[in-house]
Amino acid sequence: MNEKNANPIDQDRRQFLTASAAMAGVAIAPGVLLYNIAHGKPADQPVSNAVRWGMLIDTNQCREGCDACVKACGEENGFGHGTRETDSQWIRKVELKDMRSGQTKSLPVMCQHCAEPPCVDVCPTGASFKRADGIVLVDRHICIGCRYCMMACPYKARSFVHERITDQNPDVPRGIGCVESCTMCVHRVDRDQQPACVEACAKAGHGAIIFGNLNDPNSEIAKRIAQYATMELRADLKLNLGVRYQGF
Amino acid sequence: MHITYREVEGRSPRYWALLGLIGLFVLIGLGAAWYMEHHGHIVTGMTNQIVWGMPHVFAVFLIVAASGALNAASIASVFGKTAYKPLARLSGLVAVALLAGGLMVLMLDLGRPDRVVVAATYYNFKSVFAWNVFLYTGFFTFVALYLWTMMDSTVGAYGKYAGMAAFIWRLVLTTGTGSIFGFLVARESYSSALLAPMFIVLSFSYGMAVYLLVLIASYVWTGRPLGEALLNRLAKLLGWFIAGALYFVVVFHMTNLYFTKYHGFEKFILVEGGVYTQMFWIGQILLGSVVPMLILFNPKLRASRGLLVTACLLVVLGGLAQMYVTIIGGQAWPLDIFPGWEERSTFFDGVVHPYSPSLPEVLLGIGGVAVALAIVTIGVKVLRFLPESLSDADVDPHAAK
Numbered sequence: 056m057n058e059k060n061a062n063p064i065d066q067d068r069r070q071f072l073t074a075s076a077a078m079a080g081v082a083i084a085p086g087v088l089l090y091n092i093a094h095g096k097p098a099d100q101p102v103s104n105a106v107r108w109g110m111l112i113d114t115n116q117c118r119e120g121c122d123a124c125v126k127a128c129g130e131e132n133g134f135g136h137g138t139r140e141t142d143s144q145w146i147r148k149v150e151l152k153d154m155r156s157g158q159t160k161s162l163p164v165m166c167q168h169c170a171e172p173p174c175v176d177v178c179p180t181g182a183s184f185k186r187a188d189g190i191v192l193v194d195r196h197i198c199i200g201c202r203y204c205m206m207a208c209p210y211k212a213r214s215f216v217h218e219r220i221t222d223q224n225p226d227v228p229r230g231i232g233c234v235e236s237c238t239m240c241v242h243r244v245d246r247d248q249q250p251a252c253v254e255a256c257a258k259a260g261h262g263a264i265i266f267g268n269l270n271d272p273n274s275e276i277a278k279r280i281a282q283y284a285t286m287e288l289r290a291d292l293k294l295n296l297g298v299r300y301q302g303f
Numbered sequence: 304m305h306i307t308y309r310e311v312e313g314r315s316p317r318y319w320a321l322l323g324l325i326g327l328f329v330l331i332g333l334g335a336a337w338y339m340e341h342h343g344h345i346v347t348g349m350t351n352q353i354v355w356g357m358p359h360v361f362a363v364f365l366i367v368a369a370s371g372a373l374n375a376a377s378i379a380s381v382f383g384k385t386a387y388k389p390l391a392r393l394s395g396l397v398a399v400a401l402l403a404g405g406l407m408v409l410m411l412d413l414g415r416p417d418r419v420v421v422a423a424t425y426y427n428f429k430s431v432f433a434w435n436v437f438l439y440t441g442f443f444t445f446v447a448l449y450l451w452t453m454m455d456s457t458v459g460a461y462g463k464y465a466g467m468a469a470f471i472w473r474l475v476l477t478t479g480t481g482s483i484f485g486f487l488v489a490r491e492s493y494s495s496a497l498l499a500p501m502f503i504v505l506s507f508s509y510g511m512a513v514y515l516l517v518l519i520a521s522y523v524w525t526g527r528p529l530g531e532a533l534l535n536r537l538a539k540l541l542g543w544f545i546a547g548a549l550y551f552v553v554v555f556h557m558t559n560l561y562f563t564k565y566h567g568f569e570k571f572i573l574v575e576g577g578v579y580t581q582m583f584w585i586g587q588i589l590l591g592s593v594v595p596m597l598i599l600f601n602p603k604l605r606a607s608r609g610l611l612v613t614a615c616l617l618v619v620l621g622g623l624a625q626m627y628v629t630i631i632g633g634q635a636w637p638l639d640i641f642p643g644w645e646e647r648s649t650f651f652d653g654v655v656h657p658y659s660p661s662l663p664e665v666l667l668g669i670g671g672v673a674v675a676l677a678i679v680t681i682g683v684k685v686l687r688f689l690p691e692s693l694s695d696a697d698v699d700p701h702a703a704k
Contacts, residue, residue, distance in 0.1 A: 125649075138649040138650075139350075140351060140651065140656070141344075141345055143351070144351070144649060144650045147648045147649050147652070148648060149640075149641070149646055149648040150646075150648065151644040151647075152645040153644055153645075154643055155643070160644070164640070164648070173487075173488065173489060175427075175429075176429050176486075178427055178430055178432075179422060179425075179427055179430045179432035179433040179436065180421055180422060180426070180433075181425055181427040197421050197425050198414075198418075199413050199415050199418045199419070199421055199422050200413045200415045201413055201414070201422075201432065202354040202355060203430070203432050203483075205351070206354060206355065206487055206489075206490070206634070207488075208489060209488070209638065209640070210638075210640060211640070211650065211652070213351075215344065215349075216414070217343050217344045217345040217349075217350075217351075218342075219343060231414070232343060232414030233415065234414070288640055288641070289489075292488060
C-alpha cells in the first residue's frame with residue numbers, strides 16, 4: 056500500500072468527486088441530447104420533419120403599443136417601418152376589442168406557417184413551399200409575382216414588393232415584383248438562433264413569444280401548449296398552424 | 304345551302320385606319336405594361352390589400368368571353384343547328400382572339416413578366432392556376448384544330464369530333480376560371496362552388512355579346528349582307544343567356560344570405576359598398592342585364608340594329624362591372640381573422656380597403672381588348688372566316704319559303 060492510498064481522506068474525496076461527476080453527467084445528458092434535437096441539425100445536413108418549428112404567443116404578456124417585434128423584424132430582414140398600403144409588413148401588431156364586452160387584446164400576427172398552407176396549394180410554379188421543418192417560404196427565383204398566394208392567405212400575411220429595393224440584407228434576398236412573408240428568420244434558425252421578433256420581445260421584458268420545436272414534448276413551447284389552452288387563428292379552416300395564441 | 308367564304312379585301316383607307324387605330328391601342332397597352340414593369344406596381348392602384356386590380360378585371364372578362372364566343376360554332380356542330388354553321392368560323396376566330404388578349408393582360412400584369420417562361424416550365428399540379436395554363440393552351444389547340452376542319456375540306460370529316468372536343472374544353476376552361484376564385488376558402492366573397500357554373504353561364508352572355516358586335520361591325524363595314532332573321536335568332540339567344548346569368552347571380556347572393564357569416568359581406572356589396580354597390584345595381588343588374596333583356600326580348604326593339612348594338616355594348620360594360628364587383632369588391636371587404644372582435648393595425652386589418660385604378664392599369668386592359676380586335680381584323684383579311692353573304696335567303700333555311 057503506497058502513501059497516497061494510505062490517506063483515507065483523499066480516497067473519500069476522490070470517490071465523492073467521481074460520484075458527483077457521474078451524477079452531474081446523468082443529470083445533464085438529457086439536456087445535452089435535447090439541446091441537439093431542439094436545435095434541428097448541423098449546418099451541413101438537410102432539414103427534416105423530425106422538427107416542426109413553431110411559435111406560441113402569450114397575449115397576456117403582449118403589451119398594447121409595444122412594437123419591438125415589428126421593429127426587430129424590419130431591421131433583421133432589411134425593410135423599413137413604412138406602413139403605406141404598398142409597403143411590406145411581415146409582422147404587424149393587431150389591436151383587438153371585443154365587440155360585446157369591450158375587452159381589449161394586443162398581439163402580433165405574421166405568417167402562421169400552416170401545415171397545410173393554402174399559399175403553397177395555389178402557387179402555380181411551386182415558388183411558395185414548405186420546408187420539412189414546417190417553415191413556409193417563397194423561392195424568389197421562381198416567383199412570377201402572380202399574387203395568387205396573397206389572395207389565398209387567410210391571414211393577410213404576405214406582401215408584394217411594389218418598388219425596387221436597395222441596401223438589402225444578404226441573408227434575406229428580396230426583389231421587386233415578388234411576394235414575400237415572415238420566414239420565421241430561417242437564416243437565424245439554421246444557425247441555432249432565435250427569430251429576431253422572439254429575441255426583441257424578450258429583450259423588451261415581455262417574453263410574449265416562445266419559439267421552439269413543436270414535435271419535442273420536452274421543449275418549452277410543447278410543454279406550454281400541453282399545459283394551457285391555446286388557439287389557432289381561423290381554426291375553422293383546419294390548417295394546423297405553426298403559430299399558436301395563448302390567453303384568449 | 305351553299306356558303307362562299309371570302310376574305311375581306313382590306314385595302315381601303317377605312318380598313319387601314321381601323322387597323323391603325325387598334326394598333327395604336329395595342330402600343331399604348333404595351334407602353335403601359337413597360338411603364339409598370341420599369342417602375343414596379345407602385346405606379347398602379349394596387350396595394351398589398353387589393354392585389355388584383357383593373358388588369359385582372361379585363362383579363363378575366365376577356366378569358367370568360369373567349370369561351371362564350373365559341374357559342375355559335377358549338378351550336379352549329381355539337382347541336383347540329385345548320386343555320387349557325389356559316390357563323391362558326393368567325394366564332395372560333397373571335398374565341399382565340401379574346402383568349403389571346405386576356406392572357407396578354409394577365410401575363411403583363413405579373414410582378415415578374417420576364418419570368419413567363421418559368422410559368423411554362425415549373426408546375427405545381429395542385430394549383431388551379433397551373434391547371435389553367437393547360438386549359439388555355441388546350442383551348443387554343445382544340446379551337447385551331449376545329450377551325451382547320453372547317454377550312455380544309457380534306458379534314459372536314461373530323462369537324463364534328465373537333466367541335467365536340469372544343470365544346471367540352473371551353474366548359475372546362477370556364478370551370479377553371481371560376482375555380483380560380485371558387486377555391487379561395489380564405490375570403491368570404493369567393494369560396495363557393497357556385498362560381499364555376501356561374502362563370503360558364505356568364506361566358507355564354509359575354510361571349511355572345513362580343514361575337515354579335517364583331518359580326519355586325521364586320522358586315523356593316525364591309526357592306527356585306529347580314530340577314531334580319533339570323534340576327535333575330537342570335538339576339539333572342541343572348542337575351543336568354545343574360546337571363547341565365549342573372550339567375551346564377553341571384554342564387555349566389557341568396558345562398559350567401561342564408562349563411563349568417565356572410566351577412567356582412569352581402570350588406571357591403573348590396574347596400575353599403577359605395578362604388579361596388581353602385582356597380583352592382585346600376586352597372587351589372589340594371590344596365591348590364593335588365594335593359595339589354597328589355598331590348599332583346601322585345602321583337603320590335605331588337606329588330607333595330609342600333610338598339611341591338613346598344614344591348615351588346617351594355618352586356619360588355621355590365622360584364623366588366625360584374626368582374627369589378629367580384630374581383631375588387633371581394634378584396635376590398637376585409638378578412639375576418641378575429642370573428643367577434645374589432646380589429647385595428649398598421650396593415651389595415653378590419654377596414655374596407657380603398658382602390659383607385661391608375662391610368663396604366665386601364666390602358667393595359669384596353670390594350671388586351673385591342674390585341675383581340677387586331678387578331679380578328681387581321682384574321683378576316685388573311686383567311687376565309689367570313690361568308691360573302693349572311694342574308695336571310697343564303698342562311699336561313701326557312702327564309703326562302
